[in-house]
Amino acid sequence: HELLLYKLKYYNFSENAIQLLANYLTNRKFFVKIDGLLSDNADISCGVPQGSVIDPILFLIFINDFCFLKLKSELCLFADDT
Numbered sequence: 001h002e003l004l005l006y007k008l009k010y011y012n013f014s015e016n017a018i019q020l021l022a023n024y025l026t027n028r029k030f031f032v033k034i035d036g037l038l039s040d041n042a043d044i045s046c047g048v049p050q051g052s053v054i055d056p057i058l059f060l061i062f063i064n065d066f067c068f069l070k071l072k073s074e075l076c077l078f079a080d081d082t
Contacts, residue, residue: 001025001046004062011061021058024049 008018028049029041048055066075075082
């Protein structure tokens with residue numbers, strides 16, 4: 001999340017917008033349900049919550065500079081996967 005917030009600052013998002021998104025991303029938890037059984041809650045320390053209209057935009061901002069990485073292999077991007 002820290003890297004995404006840094007990129008938002010780099011792209012000149014306002015401090016208010018960055019703070020709002022920081023609040024949106026932090027202190028979130030998830031659990032898994034299999035055959036009616038629930039796991040314990042776990043913290044979400046990376047990624048964005050799924051299902052909101054802003055999530056695809058945040059994802060695109062996050063991967064926007066992937067093509068500039070200095071890699072010894074080829075990087076292929078497809079939809080929401082690398």
